[in-house]
Amino acid sequence: MGALSFQIALFFYLLAMLAAFFDLFKSTKVLPKAAYMFVIVGFLFHTTNVVYSWFADGHIPIVNAHEATSFFAWCVFLLFLLLEYSYKLGLLGSFIIPIGFALTLVSSVLSSASKPLTPQLRSYWLGIHTFFAFMSSAAFALAAGMALMYLVQEHHVKRKRLGGLFERLPSLQRLDEISYRLITIGFPLFTLAIISGSIWADNAWGSYLSWEPIQVWSIITWLIFAVVFHSRLLAGWRGRRAAVLSIIGFATIIIAFAGLALLQKGQHIF
Amino acid sequence: MRVLVAGLNHKSADVEVREKLAFSGDKLAPGLQGLKDLPGVKEAAILSTCNRVELYTHVSDPEGAKREIKRFISSFHSIPAGLLEGKTLYFHSGPEAIRHVFRVASSLDSMVLGEPQILGQVKAAFEFALEKKATGVLLNRLMKKAISVAKRVRTETRIAENAVSISFAAVELAKKIFTDLAGKTVLLLGAGEMAELAARHFMASGVKEIVVANRTLARGQELASEFEGKAVPFDEFKDEMLHADIVLCSTGAPDYVVLKPDVHAAMGKRKQRPLFLIDISVPRNIDPQVNSLDNVYLYDVDDLQTVVDSNRSERRKEADKAEMIVSEEVETFERWLDCLQSVPAIVSLRQRAEEIRKYEVQKMLNRIDLDEKERKAVELMACSIVNKLIHPPTAALKEDTGDRDQLIAMIIKLYGLNGSC
Numbered sequence: 001m002g003a004l005s006f007q008i009a010l011f012f013y014l015l016a017m018l019a020a021f022f023d024l025f026k027s028t029k030v031l032p033k034a035a036y037m038f039v040i041v042g043f044l045f046h047t048t049n050v051v052y053s054w055f056a057d058g059h060i061p062i063v064n065a066h067e068a069t070s071f072f073a074w075c076v077f078l079l080f081l082l083l084e085y086s087y088k089l090g091l092l093g094s095f096i097i098p099i100g101f102a103l104t105l106v107s108s109v110l111s112s113a114s115k116p117l118t119p120q121l122r123s124y125w126l127g128i129h130t131f132f133a134f135m136s137s138a139a140f141a142l143a144a145g146m147a148l149m150y151l152v153q154e155h156h157v158k159r160k161r162l163g164g165l166f167e168r169l170p171s172l173q174r175l176d177e178i179s180y181r182l183i184t185i186g187f188p189l190f191t192l193a194i195i196s197g198s199i200w201a202d203n204a205w206g207s208y209l210s211w212e213p214i215q216v217w218s219i220i221t222w223l224i225f226a227v228v229f230h231s232r233l234l235a236g237w238r239g240r241r242a243a244v245l246s247i248i249g250f251a252t253i254i255i256a257f258a259g260l261a262l263l264q265k266g267q268h269i270f
Numbered sequence: 271m272r273v274l275v276a277g278l279n280h281k282s283a284d285v286e287v288r289e290k291l292a293f294s295g296d297k298l299a300p301g302l303q304g305l306k307d308l309p310g311v312k313e314a315a316i317l318s319t320c321n322r323v324e325l326y327t328h329v330s331d332p333e334g335a336k337r338e339i340k341r342f343i344s345s346f347h348s349i350p351a352g353l354l355e356g357k358t359l360y361f362h363s364g365p366e367a368i369r370h371v372f373r374v375a376s377s378l379d380s381m382v383l384g385e386p387q388i389l390g391q392v393k394a395a396f397e398f399a400l401e402k403k404a405t406g407v408l409l410n411r412l413m414k415k416a417i418s419v420a421k422r423v424r425t426e427t428r429i430a431e432n433a434v435s436i437s438f439a440a441v442e443l444a445k446k447i448f449t450d451l452a453g454k455t456v457l458l459l460g461a462g463e464m465a466e467l468a469a470r471h472f473m474a475s476g477v478k479e480i481v482v483a484n485r486t487l488a489r490g491q492e493l494a495s496e497f498e499g500k501a502v503p504f505d506e507f508k509d510e511m512l513h514a515d516i517v518l519c520s521t522g523a524p525d526y527v528v529l530k531p532d533v534h535a536a537m538g539k540r541k542q543r544p545l546f547l548i549d550i551s552v553p554r555n556i557d558p559q560v561n562s563l564d565n566v567y568l569y570d571v572d573d574l575q576t577v578v579d580s581n582r583s584e585r586r587k588e589a590d591k592a593e594m595i596v597s598e599e600v601e602t603f604e605r606w607l608d609c610l611q612s613v614p615a616i617v618s619l620r621q622r623a624e625e626i627r628k629y630e631v632q633k634m635l636n637r638i639d640l641d642e643k644e645r646k647a648v649e650l651m652a653c654s655i656v657n658k659l660i661h662p663p664t665a666a667l668k669e670d671t672g673d674r675d676q677l678i679a680m681i682i683k684l685y686g687l688n689g690s691c
Contacts, residue, residue: 157446158561160573163580166446173544174449236541239565 002052005045006070010104012042013077017101020093027168035093036084039100043077046104050074060127062134069107071130072257075138076100079182083142087178090168095145125200132193137253139186140225144250146179147243154240176238179246187225194218217256224249271312271607273367273412274332276339276359277324280381283358285320291347293318298398304346306404308338313409315399317374319391321381326371328408332363368412368603372596375416376423377430383585384429389420407679411606419599426595429588432581437468439577440548440569441475444516447546447567452476457514459483459507459528460521461493464550468518473497481514483507485521511536515543520551528556534563550574615678616667618687623656 016038023031050071053061061067080096083089149169156166169175197215198208209215228245231237278291293301293316305314305325313328325343329335340359344351362370373379375392396413399405405413424430432442441451448454454477458465461484469480480499483506484490490501502510511517511533521527528547537545542565549556549570561568631652635645663681681687 153446157443157567160569160576162443162577169446171446171449173447177449235538236543238542239544241564 002049002056005052006049006108009042009044009046009049010108012038012045013097013101013104016042016093017097020097023091024094024165032091032093035097039077039081039093039097043074043081046070046074046077059122060130062130063121064112065110066107066112068260069103069110069257072134072137073100073103073107075134076103076141079135079138079142083178083182089149089170089174089178091149091165092145095149096142099141099145121204123200123204125196125203129193129196129200132189132196136186136189136193137257139182139189140221140246140250140253143179143182143186144247146175146182147246150175150179150243151240151247154243172239176242179243180232180238183225183228183246187229190218190222190225194222213259214256217252217259221249221252221256224252271408272329272332272363273371273408274327274329274335274339275324275362275367275370276327276336276343277317277322278359279322279324279379282360287353287358288320288323290349290353291323291343292320293323297346299402301346302399302402302404304342305339306402308335308342310335310338313406314404315395315409315413317392317395319388322374322379324374326367326409326412328406329363332361336361365600365604369596369600371412371416372419372599373593375420376592376596377420378423378589378592378596382435383582383589384431386430389417389424392420393417407676408607412603415599415603419596422599423592423595427588427591429585429592431588432584436550436571436574436578437464437471439574439581440468440518441471443567443569443574443577444472444546445475447544448515450476453478454515455479455481455513456516456518457481457483457507457510458493459504459517459519459555460485460551461489462520462522462551465518465520466493466496468548468550469493469497472516472518477516481510483510508532508536511545512539514545516546517548519547519549519555521555522551523555524553526555526557528560530557530559530563533560533566537563537566548574615681615687616664619660619663619667619681619685622685622687623660627652627656 016035019031019035019038023035050061053067057063057067060071062071076096077100080092080100083096084092150172152165153169153172153175156162156169157172197218201210202208224245228237228242228249232242278288280288283291298316298318302314302316305311305316305327308327310329310331311327312330315326317324317326325339327335327339340351340354343349343359344354370379375389377384377386377388380388392413396405396417399413400410444451444454451472456469456472456477456479458469458480461482473480480494480497482490482494482499482501483504484493484501485504487501487503490504494501507528517528519528533545533547544565544567547556547560547566547568549568552571554570556568556570558568558570560566631649634648640648663685666677667681
């Protein structure tokens with residue numbers, strides 16, 4: 001039942017992505033609504049799958065590559081629905097749904113074989129650390145999507161091409177502000193993920209940092225977003241630079257995450 | 271019974287002529303009364319705007335009425351009749367008149383295609399005529415229909431969607447850079463006419479403050495006071511640029527006044543808050559290189575003109591769709607008009623009554639068995655009921671009174687005769 005609801009979710013996400021994709025080229029009233037409805041249906045099935053796995057595993061379902069990627073996608077769609085509900089931004093779905101769908105699709109082909117948890121991992125830190133890590137990553141994913149929208153819109157305004165997407169994308173200021181707001185949510189959560197991870201590592205293995213690839217990449221990501229966060233406050237870095245950095249920051253998360261899923265060594269083993 | 275339109279617009283007459291012939295202000299009421307009182311004119315309405323003067327009438331003899339109306343216009347405005355010769359005054363009658371009224375209301379005949387004011391002006395003209403009891407069944411229907419056609423055009427085409435003036439285009443653009451213009455400050459460099467017009471548009475969109483930096487401080491103050499803004503000496507514009515969000519430049523200087531290093535320095539101090547620069551001066555007053563700075567967006571008059579042109583061509587495409595809607599509606603209106611006049615209402619009323627009588631009698635005879643005598647009696651009774659019922663309306667229709675058209679319309683409506691003609 002868990003696997004079936006995951007497949008159904010994947011199917012609805014696919015429909016949502018197609019609707020959102022065609023919405024880019026042909027503006028209609030139906031397509032964005034259809035995309036949103038498909039995401040809601042997909043998300044309900046996805047949630048069923050997550051809850052089911054949670055009970056089956058007895059802990060947060062992120063202990064194999066399939067579950068972890070799927071949970072990541074679930075967080076992205078959760079934030080997408082919240083964002084769409086509160087801001088109703090034109091074309092948001094066309095930029096965010098592909099990210100969520102790609103994660104779900106990758107998750108569907110990854111191994112779902114779970115090894116029993118080692119005693120070190122069997123800890124309440126597992127839930128705390130991973131919740132912060134995944135929610136912050138999802139916030140960064142959405143910030144990157146918004147940043148991409150910003151860059152597209154900025155391109156239109158600067159090059160004075162005012163047809164097509166220009167009409168339908170929100171204003172630059174709005175895109176910039178919401179992207180930044182997502183970072184102000186993501187960055188503290190990400191910091192908490194790193195802190196909780198270090199404390200946990202110290203408790204379990206006796207050292208805060210063991211220079212695993214994901215730890216290194218996480219520190220890089222943290223530094224990038226720290227730059228975005230603080231340069232805005234101090235020097236007013238916003239707009240294009242902030243957008244580009246947000247996208248790079250998200251890319252480092254994906255690299256870290258991919259390394260984690262593929263390498264399968266160290267403390268972050270599945 | 272025909273609709274006759276006599277008028278002049280921005281295409282047929284220069285503004286000097288339009289001014290002389292306008293029925294504005296105090297002239298409207300006596301003008302309407304005079305028009306209504308002309309021989310052969312049964313209903314009248316007058317639309318008078320800065321771009322057009324149009325006299326709508328319901329007449330029975332268009333040719334005679336044309337002469338009367340021409341004479342009326344020249345005597346009312348005390349201008350020589352010769353001024354109205356040639357192309358100045360145009361006439362449309364019958365279906366063409368109906369089409370013309372629909373096109374005017376839908377803004378297909380406007381100087382700026384798709385401009386929204388005309389519909390309000392048509393509505394006001396109609397309401398005024400209605401209030402003065404100058405209109406009747408035909409013009410009432412025509413004007414109401416014109417308003418609904420205009421609304422249909424507005425909703426079914428994109429004719430009114432994009433900005434088609436430079437200052438409007440600037441405001442639209444600003445809304446794609448800033449979410450909300452409320453709380454934004456506009457800095458005017460130079461106090462020319464264009465700057466004033468654009469400032470007015472920005473003001474209407476709710477900007478917080480307008481600051482004027484002009485070489486002649488007095489003129490700057492004069493303009494600023496119109497917007498309850500402040501005026502500063504021209505040399506201080508670089509400081510003002512730190513607080514402004516939108517800069518409108520039209521100084522008339524022969525060379526660049528705002529240079530890249532100035533803007534670059536300002537952006538640092540502004541902490542990169544976005545800055546929208548609009549250069550409507552020719553030759554340009556802002557170095558085009560400024561556009562390459564982050565968070566700075568520069569549009570010159572040509573850029574804005576390109577936006578306007580593409581919007582205009584978009585509107586022309588939409589206008590074709592609108593013309594089709596108008597044609598469709600003209601046809602519908604014509605059918606109603608035919609129904610109103612050509613089918614003698616008496617005949618159709620009698621036909622309808624006969625149909626009902628035959629149908630009802632037959633229905634009853636099928637149900638009950640009657641002998642020959644009884645059947646005759648029932649038929650006779652039905653006949654007599656019908657005759658007695660339709661006698662008064664028939665008599666009224668035969669009587670030749672002034673408001674026969676109205677009577678016909680009423681009978682058609684009361685007896686539901688529309689479907690039968």
